[in-house]
Every structure is written in C-alpha cells, then in structure tokens.
Amino acid sequence: MTKLTCDICVIGGGSAGLSVASGASQMGAKVVLLEGHKMGGDCLNYGCVPSKALIAAGKHAHAMQSGQPFGVRPVTPEIDYSAAKDHVQRVIDSIAPVDSQERFEGLGVHVIREFGQFISDTEVQAGDTVIKARRFVIATGSGPLVPPIPGLDTVPYLTNESLFDLRDRPTHLIIIGGGPIGMEMAQAHIRLGSQVTVIEGQKALGKDDPELAEVALSSLRDEGITIIEGAQAERVSEQDGQITVTTSDGSVTGSHLLMAVGRSVNIDRLNLEAAGVAFTKKGVTVDASLRSSNRRVYAIGDAAGGLQFTHVAGYHAGVVIRSLLFGLPAKARTDHIPWVTYTDPEMAQVGLTEAEARKQHGDKLDVVRFPYHENDRAITEGKTTGLIKVMIVKGRPVGASIVGAQAGELIGIWALALANNLKMTAIANMVAPYPTLGEINKRAAGAYFSPKLFDNPTVKRVVGIVQRFVP
Template identity: 35%
Template structure:
C-alpha cells in the first residue's frame, strides 16, 4: 500500500481525475483518492516508481508527496514523464467520483445489496469464490424444496386419507430423473435471477476469486484463474454466508458422511439413513428421504425443535413416528465408524447401523478466511460478524449481512439486510426490524412461527394470555381428513395485543404471513377475531383461534362470524 498526500484539489471531480491518472501509471493496480482527506491510497506492485506517481499528479496541476516524506514541488521536472499515460485522466464520469462499493459474496444478501447500491449511484465490485448465487438457489432452499415436494407427491400416491375411494399405489422412484429435473430448475433460476442480471449490469464488476482484507479500505482477491488483484473500496459489504457445521464426534471426520450439500445431489436413495440433528434441515431432509424410500432414524440431542414451544416438537415427533421415521430423543452419538460400507454409530442406547449418515446440526458463518482482524471487524464466539440494526460492523466503512452475521439464518432476512446495508453505505439510514419475522419449516405438517413464544415472552417480562386451537376445530382440516397439528396465539394479558403465533399444520407457511401482518399492525386477538376470512381455508384457523379468547367454538356454527 502506497499513500500520497495531495494538495490543490477543490472538489470530488478533482479526485476522480486523479484516480484515472494514477491508475494509468505502470505498476498501479487500483487507487482510492479522497478530496476531503487530501490523500490517495494506492495498491501497487513492487518496484512501482514513486516519481511516476507524483508526476501523474503533477501532470494534472496538483502537488503530491509520499505520506511519510516532506512536501516538495515536483511539477516542473516531472511533466514530461507523465505525458505517456496522462490521456485517461481526462475520461471521467459526471462531475463526482462514483462511490466504490465492494461486495464479498453473490447470494441473497450480496445481490440485493449490489443492485440497491447501483440504484443509489455507486459502482460495485462483486467478488465470488464459488458458484454465483450462493447457498439458497444452488444448494439450499430451492433444491431442497423441489426434493421435498417430490417426496410429498410420492407419499400421497402411497398413502392418503382418501385411500378408501382413491386406490393407493406404490410409486416407482427414479432418483436420477428427479435429480435431473431438480438441477435443471436450479440452473434456470440461477441464470435468470443471478448470472443474467450481473451480466447485464455495467455498473457491477464481477471478480471470481477469494477475498481477504488487506486493511480497512482494500481487499486482496486471489483470482480463480491465477494471480491476485487488490480492490480498493469506500464501503464494503461482507455477505459470505455459512456452511454446514460438523460436530466433533470421534471418527466422524474420517468417514464419508453427508451434509445437506451432498444429500441434495445424491443420485440414489439409501436403504437406511441416520440423521443427526433436530432442527430445520434435519427435519426436512429426514422426512423427504423417508418418503422417497429410506428407513430413517433421527437422533436428537434433546427433542425435535427443542428451541421452540414444546408442543411443536411433540406434534412433529408424532407425525414422524406415524410415518415410520424412528425418532431417538435425548440421544447422541459418542463414536462414528465406517466399516465395509456401513456406518456404525455408538450411542447411549446401543449401536445404530446405517448405509448413509446425514449431519444436519446447524450452519457456521464463512468468516475464517477473510482476515477480518486486518480491518478491525469484530466477530462473536461462533465466528459470526457482529452487526447493528443498520448492518454496520465495528468498522464504520464495513457492513455485513446474511448467514455470516449474528442475524437469523433465512434468505429473506439476508436479502432485506443487504438492501438496507446498501442504503446505509450510500448515505441513507435504514434499519431491519425483526420483531415480526415469520419462519417456516417445510415438513408435513409444516411448522410456522412468528413473534414471541410463550416462554420467550415471559423471559422478556410480558404477562401473557394464550390459546391453542387443535386442527379438528378448523373446517379446512376436517374436510381434508387431516387434523394433525394446532394453531397457538400468544397475546399480552392486559391489552390482548397479539405478540406471537405458532402453528403446526398442513400449509402452515401460507397462514403465517397473515399472523405476521397482524402483529406488525398491532392488532389485538379481538381485532383478529372480527376479521373476514374465507371459509374452508387453513388461514381461517387464525380467526377461530382468536375467537376462543371469548367464545366456545363448539357452540358456534361452522362459519359463524
């Protein structure tokens, strides 16, 4: 890094002219020129001539000295040296230098931030070390939901509440064809929503390589095609996402275990699958593989969904066991061995044998290779970047969003955070309010939550009044002959204001947004009970649950208002 002190600049346009001239000097990789500070920070190759740098500045009528040298007037003797590379200095955009924004990553947070920053008038350099699009479209949300849907169709052909009148059949599963269909849709969406957009936006420069911080205003990018490039920035967004976390179980590291990444692209369905984990990814994939033909055993260190309202875990466990999924609660593997193509797990309840082992115990932030300490960016004990509601890190020029931070790990949260980060990086003031953040687990029945659980509300000092409505009271569930699950409303005791909803129900993900809007609007359960809901919809269960605060549903007609 070379730094110059520059005198004579009168505006940001001067800085833009100087940036162009300096970047034409042989050996200069990039330049960041600041009119307010009167400085130029340069990424240079070894041997770059300091005389050439000062000559480039002098050629435009300004004066430059090395930051650690006394000022001298070099203009007269250096003008001839600069003539060979001065021309580009006259080529500049508008009257002000564009804000230079670096974005590390290309997933939901990164893309939202890049597009918003360009919209706000910045130039963006987006850096991606792997496949454009990040986790969600490539190896997360999109392929998993395709697989889950295929498994749901297979399940309905094999078994449904209408088997007495609609003959059931055992489906023939061709995993290779399902996988080809899944990957084709992933490729299509990646191109439409990521690659195509980036290719068509001239204000975004894409670098394929791995970035690390050199200091608080520059990155070193190790390019995938070889070599390195230094990227200077005014503002930087870290949006590097997360990766599957792997627990330190003896023997696991040396075995060919799966994470969700490998499971989703497996071209075969294992006869026996063991799943270690008890939350979102573990539940979704355990049920999907079971419905596609695997004998699945799920090992939960505590209970399923142990961080949620206990009723959620109980309902999902019952649904899984009814489908033949073995759920081992309060069970941990103390040793993993892979012998003769078979996994052997040692547990407190004896040995468990399986053909494949899926580890789904959460995700860890991708921050270790970033050299965040060089930029003064603070992380927590788990390695996640600590941010405020405006996505600012401990360094005022560096922001972060998505799964690499301490935010909830949902792609829609990441995208919203990326947009707000871009607004703030370009001079705005936007915050991300997560008080009414909906969440969905795509099991069957689905799990959907928003706002406070009863336990969390009590922890935060709220007195609550709650009601739980079983689905045998919801007409849609009754006519579907599928009354698995419940809807629970949590309200403030004194005011009746709705502060939380938990649901386990078919299509619970489709009803939870109505609950989120009600919480956001400050509605009471009495307000909710008074709303019009279309009859024979699952979302009508919100109204019915709200009515139980004041009425006995057994004494109402089926669509009583």
Template identity: 35%
Template sequence: MAVEYDLVIIGGGSAGLVVASIAAQLKAKVALIERDRLGGDCLWFGCVPSKSLIHASRLAYEMRHLGQALSRLGAQVTILASGDRILPKEDADVAAVVMAQLEAEGIRILTNARAERVELQGNAKIVRAGGKDITCEQILLAAGRIANTDRLNLGKAGVEYSRQGIKVNAKLQTTNPRIYACGDAIGRYQFTHVAGYEAVTVAKNALFFPLSSINYRVIPWATFTDPEVARVGLSEAEARQTHKDIFVLKQDYADVDRARASGATQGFAKLICRANGEILGAHLVGASAGELIHEIVLAMSHKLKVSALTGIHIYSTLSELNSKAALLLSKQKFADNQTLKQVLENFFRLRRKLT
C-alpha cells in the same frame, strides 16, 4: 491500477446479491466478489433443492394407499436429537405434532442422543449415540453452519469476529464502521429472507444518511416438514417471562371447513396475546402454515391488535384458521366476565317484558 467503487461486496450469496442489486439500481458503482457460484447456500444446497425433494416425496406418499410405497421415499430413517425433543426452537405443542407424525410414518427418533463417534464396518457406518450403536448406510449431519471468514484477514481491517460470526451493531456496522456485514456471516437468523431484510438495511446505510437500525422484533420462519411449521415472535414461555396478562388462543385445523373438506385436519394455530390485544407471537403447525403465518406477520409489523385478524375471510379457505383463532380473545374475555354476562341477562329480560 486502482479502481474506485462506491460499494465493494464480498460474497455473492442471498444477502450480497440483494445489496448489489439495490446499489446498482440506485446508480452506485458496485463490485461483487464471489469465489465460487452466485446464489449461496439456499439456491444450491438448501431451500430450493430441498423443496423439490419434498415435492417428490409427496408424490411417492400419495401411492401409499395403493400399497406401492411403504414410506415416502422408501428409506428407513433415524433422527438423533441432542435435546429432549426435536425442533427445540419451536413451541413444545407444535414439536409434539411433528414428532407424532414422523413416528407414525415409521421414522425412529432418539432424544437426548448426542453422537459420540462413527465407525466404518465394511460398507456400513456405526454411529454411537446415547449409549446405543446405530447401523446405517448414510449419515446426514444437520448441526448448523458457521461463517466462512478465516481467509479474509478481517483482523487487519479492524473487524472483530468469532466462531459465531462477524460482530456487528444495530446498524449492521462491524467494528470498522466503514465495513458492514449481513446474512449468515453475522450468525444471527440464518434464513434467506432475513438475509434479504438485513441486506436492505446495509445498502441504505452504506450509501446514504442517516443510518437506520435493524429490528428483529417480527422475524418469521417456517420448517417445511409435513405438516408444516411456522413461527413469528415470542413463544408462550418467553411471553410469560415478560408479561403477566397473557392469553393463549389455540384453534384447531379440524374446526375449519376447508381443512375438513381437504382432509388436512392435523394441527393448530396458537396466538400469544396480551389482554389489550397486542400480538406477541404466533405458532402454526399444519397445512400451508408457512403461507398462513404472513397475515399475522403483517399485523405484528404494523402493531395491529389481534382483532384486526377477525375481519372477513373468504369461505371456505384455510385462512379462516387465523380469524377463528383471533376471535377466541373476545370469547375468553367474555366467558371470564361474570358481571357483563349478568348485565346482559338483565337487559334482555327487561327488553322481553317491554315488547
């Protein structure tokens, strides 16, 4: 017996659950199809369990001063990076801070080392990479993921796809306009929060008119290393490719009183701006970077100038990092304006004479 639905969703991951929830609350008749467990990669294998592990490692790390732990979880770790540095999608200065911290904790990092083969020798594994043999007990493969679409017969429904994901337009329609796709399946930004953002657009477009387009101009993300890394918008290199009037505003955690009081002085905030104050991007590395980035995300989303970040901030909090960084634009512009400085000198000289 055929059953009619307003919306049928295949996949109960982050994106699918958001679409289903929105549609059901709007009184649409919805079917959600999931072959395994609801929640997707983030809930079961990624974001949520990894944060629990990070918390446990920090508790172990606190014991180092008592000589009870030689490393955060007691394992000897080697990281193989196929490129010339780790975190290739992050600002180079940001990546350098994280790399220095990892190496300081005894983690071995090999760059330009693409894994070529793996051999078993008894209970040990031998990884050949970058011309070297590395002996280890376990291998963690972190090479990304691709959409699991092979068994959906998408071609029969007129939906084009590749190894990178399902092909969609700006409205998240597939090549069959009655079928939408979002989340990891389209292979763009593979983050839970982006999947939720895309899911809202899909829910609106699948149920109502007019259709709206997705906008990826302001997409933040964080890497929960210690120190944390957070980013939104363009990098310095990307900004310089498209704009000439670039200002780089870099503020160290060490200049923020709360950071000094709590011993969290490692890292910095870097804002990428134009001369008119337009914020093009932001890069943070340090304590609570994943929380601090949201003030900048809000400013960029509403197209506010960097001066909007210079407003009053509670003393003493880490949020002063953002306001101090934002103030650097006016300071830099004033330092470069010799005419204005001369005018002010003459003004105050005259004012002193008159009083």
C-alpha cells in the same frame, strides 16, 4: 495487479449480497460484487431451493400411498431416486438465471469471481484485483458445521452441500441432528423409500414450541422415521460399506450418514483483523444497524451472527441499503421475523413462543388457541392434525405458533401484525374466504374476543336494555 474503486464492495454472491448489489446498483451506486464459488450461494445451490424440491418429490410419492380415506386405492409408487434428483437440478437451473453473473452485470454490477480478503481497513483483494471502496458489505453466508466426532474423518459422510449430488438412494440414511434440516430430509427420504434414523443429542426440533414440535414429531414417527433423542454421537466407524454411529444409548448402522447439526459462518477467509473488524465464532460483531467495529464495514445475513434464514438476509439488505445509499438511520429487529420447518405437517413461528411470552410478560399474557380439526377446509382435505397458538399482550399479538398444513403460509398474517404493531382487532375485522385454512387465523382472533363478548355480564345487560326499550 488491477486496482478498482467503487462506492460499495459486496463480499458474497448469496441471497444477502445479491440483494444489496442489485438494489444499490439500480439506484446509482458503483458496486463491485465478489463471489469465489457459486452465484446464488447456499440457498439456491444447497439449501432452501433443492431441499424443498426434494420434499415435493417425497410428497408426490406419499400421496400415492395415502388416498384410502378419499376412496383412492393406495398403490406402491415406483420411485426413481436419481430422477427425483433430476427434478431438484431442474428447479435449481430454472431459478439460477435470476442469480447469475450475466444478470447482475446487466444491472451494472462489476462481478469478480474470486474470494475476497481484507488487506487494509479500506481495501479488499480478490485474486489479482484490489478494490478500494467507501463501504463494504460482508455477506459470505454459512456452511455446514461438522463437529469433531471421533472417527468421522475416516468415513464418507454427507452434508447439505453434497446430499443433492447423491444419485443412488440410501438404503438406510442415518442423520445426526434433529433440527429443521435433519427432520425435513428425514421425511423426504422415508417417503422416497429409504429407511431413516435421526440421532439428536438433545430434543428434536428443540428450538420450537415443545407442544407443537411433538405434533410434528408424532407424524414423522408415524411415517416410520426412528428418532433417537438425548443421545450424543460418540464415535463413527465403517465396515464392509456400512457406517455405524455409536451413541451414549447404543449404536445404529446404516448405508449413508448425513451431518445436520448446524451451521458455521463463512468468515475464515476474510482476514478481518487487517480491517479492524471484530468477530467471534458466531460471526461478525455488529450493532443494531449491522455495522461492524470498522464503520466502513457492514455484515448481513448469516455473517452477522444472528438468525440464519434467507428471508432475514433479504431483510438485512434492505436495512443496510437505507444507510449505505441515503445516509439514513436504520436498525434491524428480530421480533417480527418468521421461520418455518417444512415437514408435513409444517411448523411456523413468529415472535415469542408461549414459554418466552410467559417469562417476559407474566400475568399480562393471554394465549388463544384454535385447532385444525374445527376448520372446514382442513376437514375436507383430511388435514386436521394441527393447531395455532397466539400470544397476546394488551390486545396486541406478541407471537404466534402454528403446526399443521400450510403453516408457513398462515404465519404471514401474524408476521404482518407484528411488523406493524397491529391489534387483534385488525385480524378479527378481516373477512377470510370460505372454506380456507386462512379462517384459522380469524378464528384464533375470535377466540380472543369471544369471552369478552359472550361471557361479559355488562354486555348482556346492555343487549337486554336495547331489546326492551329501543324500537
């Protein structure tokens, strides 16, 4: 048995763990990183990167069929699904060196390719190595949640961890789960030539503003995706190579089944009890500084039981590095965290939705809107479906919701505003280049100030006096 000592032991080589390991090692800490599966974690290998690569392939196919309004004759694309998956793999391969064991060893990190588990409150064992550290960071991420639907254990099904290995295009892809993963993969596959049915037990895209979600869902339905809402999957069966999902509203039969109902935090292997670390099925129980009940142990990213986004993992890494390396107080917050669903049109959110803001702020709330169809760049591109809503209290934005082209890019301004407690004047003072979609943000700010200027009798009286008496 080999024994090591270090300043920081990071458990998990995904986005969160790699960020801590890289930063801590480069600033002089002695770091051990444990990863029992693939470096880069879910985001690189099964999540953000491959899904967006497949979405990009679908966009190219869709463009060939939607050029009529621009004077471009539509053609039926010849889609090679296997070649599209080759594109996905090339994208992964091009990014992988950034997350590789070799790179991190070059940064001075001691990388051990084994799963780790606690054997005491100060030690973790990984394979035949015991690591004693001053501090531990749990960054084990999450995996696909597979609910116990009767019959599911008897049929072949896909998750995000196996979907990107599939080489033959599904004839009819059934997706259980109408959240972001389900809807993104639904649109990618219908554009790549599959028939697609989505089954959602409640409301598709139900965590987003319902007005904006309906805009996105309407576009998905227009492309031919069947979306069945309010229908719980009650049973799954297979006959003659065809899979049938029986719901409370009937049944759907297709060639392939994708489970996309949510995520389950990867903490079962850790033996957290041995370290005195409290946890629930949602993840490690942490305080605002991301510290667990064992003060030596932190949890970040999905393992911390909160928002499950790669950018949150990176943000958490920055928070704990401040504490781990410099002994400074640092707390994580969520009010400035944006998220995006990469359908077409995209959906983006930061801060409070309109419903949340009305509940929290009542009559103090102002909501301003601006539609895409009044933006000149959106008109030139034929991307006029969409709108922005900004929730404002006492001159400061408390939330923004966008549905439309490049919503994920546009939300950045509002994330900046919320992170730095900026006023709407900061957005109004910005000069946006013309013609860009970025003008949508400035016009939303203008929609907030316009009534205060143009419908204000006092302003009109002042202007009148100036015009009469000032030479």
